[in-house]
Amino acid sequence: MSKIQYCWLDQLIISNDSPLIEMEESMGNDAHAGDEVEISGLRKMVHLNGTKGRLVRFVNEVKRWSVECCDDRTHEIKPENLSVPAAPIRETKAGESLGVTSNARKKPAYAIMRGTVPNHPSVKEVLGNTYILPNILGFLDWKELLQARVCRRWREAVRCTPVPESRTADSWQTPELYVGNREAAEALNWLSDALPMLTSLNFLFNIGKSKLFQVANGEDAELSLMVSPILRNRNSPRPVDISCIANFHHLRNLAIHGLHLNGRYPFLFEFSNLRTLDFYNLGRLKWDLSILVNMPNLEKLSCISAYFLTGSLSDTRVLRETLKELGLSHSTKIDGNLKELADFPMLRAISLHGCKNIVGDIRHIRSGDFQFIESMGLPASVWGGGDLPSIEETPDIMRAWYTLKKQHSSVFTNMRLRLSLDSPERYDNNVHHSREMPSHVEFVQAENRLGWRWTNCVFGGACETNWLDPEPSNLSLRYTKELQKIVDDVTFYEGFFAPPTQGEHLQRYSEFRGW
Incomplete structure (x- = not known):
């Protein structure tokens, strides 16, 4: 051979x-x-x-x-x-020629x-068939695919090969391709021709080896005072044009973190197959939530610290059947009512911290609303979502959260609400931190029985529990142990179901000192 x-x-x-x-x-x-x-x-x-x-x-x-x-x-x-x-x-006989021209x-x-x-594909057919090869090359990652571009036919086969993705612990698809410097960004135009079926792109400038560079201004750009002096240096290289991102028509995941953008970049929102859009701290990027109509299959929308993002929560209703995670924290120009999201059948997580123009009232949440919600972070402008306005209103707020927690036990897990810093009911008696005023509320659970209580977040600094579920008729061993653990955390504020007044607090403190 x-x-x-x-x-x-x-x-x-x-x-x-x-x-x-x-x-x-x-x-x-x-x-x-x-x-x-x-x-x-x-x-x-x-x-x-x-x-x-x-x-x-x-x-x-x-x-x-x-x-x-x-x-x-x-x-x-x-x-x-x-x-x-x-x-x-x-x-043929031995040595006989078949008459092929020399x-x-x-x-x-x-x-x-x-x-x-018969019926056995030849090696030549496999190696030279641009229809069969993509099925084989699909098992390679993007780096190996680039190395497999050894001839014209294989380059064409690689162009037709969907680039496989890796899966992280939280089940979201993420790539191994990161754009973290100028050289990688300038190579995107070539990469869009070599791997047009690429499904994920990450621009990450908050990791160790990333090196920030200046990006060309978009439409309706403004002079940004937030851009670092290094980027405004006259000797800096010319800005990089990232419009070639639009050539990746099959993108499913797009993440951009820490890149200084200025103006509107409509090509970032023209991917009909996109599943995940993750923006964080992008400077003066201007866009409106109404553009979500171009991405009907979006499942995760995360836009954190998007100070120039405009629109209303009602604009997200075009994603009602697909949206699973919504994060718009500190996007201060967004308005709307929390109720707009109540009937999203797939929604699992909401994060709206700092969205001061979004209003609502968690007391208006019915038992059928937010059916699959697991995590909910709300701004202070939503009644019951931020700091507690007063001690008197707290029971109503906790009962509203109780409705959500009964639907999904992970809601309000390891989470506390605190009495507003502006509340006149707050006081400071200048005592040891273990004896401070119990200004926070939290849920407690003994087996399947739910309740809530005030606490100062120190062991032994909890008030008595306000139970929302009745005591079970049959007391199991598990219920007894978990209930005893809750009771053991009540010492200084024993007998109080709400924070004592300042006078009551001083009296109790003097009693404990006398013991």
């Missing part, structure tokens, strides 16, 4: 087909005038692929066979695009003719 050089995929296929290769070489099989052949693997005249015909003669000037097809038309085809259809192979291109050792073994 002649010694040939091949890449890793050649080796993989040849290792499985080595008996066929040896049989092919020993037979010395090749084509001759009058043979019936089948055309395959054409890239321009694709309508001829699969057509059968007969060899007329070998045209030495162009190194091609003249093939007469069934429509009586003659075409000149390269030898590598011809194969013998499944049929008995003509036996100038004809000799087939490599791994080019097994189709028909040597």
